[in-house]
Amino acid sequence: MATRSTQQRILQAALELFNAEGTAGVSASRIAERCGISKGNLQYHFPNKRDVIFALYHCAVDEMNAGWYRDHLAPTLEHMAAMFVRQLQLIVKYRFFYRELAGLLRQDPQLRQRYVANRERRLQVIEQFMQALALRGLMQLPADPRRLRSIVEVSWIFSENWVNYLEYQEREITLAAIQDGYHGILEILSPCLCEDPQHITEQACCAIERLVPPVELQQRMSA
Numbered sequence: 001m002a003t004r005s006t007q008q009r010i011l012q013a014a015l016e017l018f019n020a021e022g023t024a025g026v027s028a029s030r031i032a033e034r035c036g037i038s039k040g041n042l043q044y045h046f047p048n049k050r051d052v053i054f055a056l057y058h059c060a061v062d063e064m065n066a067g068w069y070r071d072h073l074a075p076t077l078e079h080m081a082a083m084f085v086r087q088l089q090l091i092v093k094y095r096f097f098y099r100e101l102a103g104l105l106r107q108d109p110q111l112r113q114r115y116v117a118n119r120e121r122r123l124q125v126i127e128q129f130m131q132a133l134a135l136r137g138l139m140q141l142p143a144d145p146r147r148l149r150s151i152v153e154v155s156w157i158f159s160e161n162w163v164n165y166l167e168y169q170e171r172e173i174t175l176a177a178i179q180d181g182y183h184g185i186l187e188i189l190s191p192c193l194c195e196d197p198q199h200i201t202e203q204a205c206c207a208i209e210r211l212v213p214p215v216e217l218q219q220r221m222s223a
Helices: 002-021 028-035 039-045 049-067 077-093 095-099 101-107 109-135 145-168 175-192 197-211 214-222
Strands: none
Touching: 002 028, 002 039, 002 049, 002 095, 028 039, 028 049, 049 077, 049 095, 049 109, 077 095, 077 109, 077 145, 077 175, 077 197, 095 101, 095 145, 101 109, 109 145, 145 175, 175 197
16 A cells, blocks of 8 residues: 555656656656655656656546446437547646657657557547447438548547647637637537537537536646
8 A cells, every 4th residue: 555655646746747847857856856755766666757657648548447438328419528528637637748749659669559559449439429429310420431430530639639739829728718629529520410500519518618617627737
């Protein structure tokens, strides 16, 4: 239990420092100092910074695994909005990883392999969710599975990079910013959606307003 507790302290300290300063600007000594432990103690648990980064990504995947694979059991457009909000919350929590994604994956083949495997699993589950929407008459999917995969991939790329885009624009993560992002997702999916676009947009705005804790997101972003 003591070992697990120390590991969690290390990971939490590293996450806070990486999010604030980036991985390149944070040394193992800084993480150890933040935890109130010696550098040797830190290296006993995580021999190098790469291991800390890998463990943090594993934490993110664990969060996905805890509840992200039952979406097809709730095939509604409101739940689709909830999926978008949920992904943004995770990205904000582990924002260093998504800011530095390309570089981190280039530097660590094992991390890249883990990321690619998780991404493929997520894409398959999103396809399954859209197929469940189609069975309920909410979407009309293309017959060509390659077109469906393209739609899923584009929506994934958009949602995974929306928080970064807001940062580039120096915009805070507000309710309006999240709703703007989801409007983008609806535009991508609009050729496949069966309901009136204006009605879907209004429903989405109301759903996100119920789902989003904007103050919490802004606090995490500025931490």
